[in-house]
Amino acid sequence: MGRRVVIFHGTRAEPAWIWYPWLADRLRGRGYDVETPHHPGTNTEPIATFLPKVLAAHSFDADTVLVGHSGGAALLLALLERLEVTVAQAVLVAGYSTPPNDADEPVLQDRYDWDVIRSRARELVFVNSVTDEFGCDAEQGRAMFDRLGGTLVVRDDGHFVSETLEIVDRLIP
Structure with missing residues (x-):
């Protein structure tokens, strides 16, 4: 398949918003095939019914890099847990594994198999902010890091x- 990146947007977002197209262009310039799918069900449809659709819509292999932002980063946890292959890298930007605020979070699972998730990415990177206005903050990043390393x-x-x-x-080789 070759070097490939899939960029998963956040809740109620679109692939043409914020830094998604910029990053896609940068990575294409470095030789990556880049997918920026639109998944309107991200964090609006329950993960149990949404995740099978995402798995069916994409292929993943040892050269795949996954990037997720916000709800898309939370999606990566469930996605990694269900993959049958180990991907090269997963980068979770403003990710979270527990409700970050009072909003409904259908992208989250009740529990995660952290050992399986850890085994499905050769490299895990969490990028969080101390000033995240939605609560997807450094504490959320630390909680995932403590369970998964990276x-x-x-x-x-x-x-x-x-x-x-x-x-x-800079984090994607």
Whole structure:
């Protein structure tokens, strides 16, 4: 398949928003095939019915890099738990594994098999902010890091909704 990146947008977002197209262009310039799918069910449809649709819509192999933002990052936890292959890297930007605020979070599972998730990515990276206005903050990143290991990058960048996101571009080899 070759080097490939799949960028999963956040809750009620679209692939053309914020830094998603910028990162896709940067990675294409470095030789990656990049998918930026639109999954409107992200964090609006229960994960039990939504996840099989995502799994059926994409293929994954040892050269795949997964990038998820916000609800898309939370989706990566369930996705990794269900994959039958180990991907190269998973980068969770403003990710979370427990409800970050009072909003309904249908993307979350009641429990996770952390050992399986850890085994499904050769490298795990968590990028969180101390000032995330939605609660997808450094504490959420630390909780995932404590369970999964990998790399935790803590910034002061809110919910990471700028037009560029240099840190993620630098984290993908």
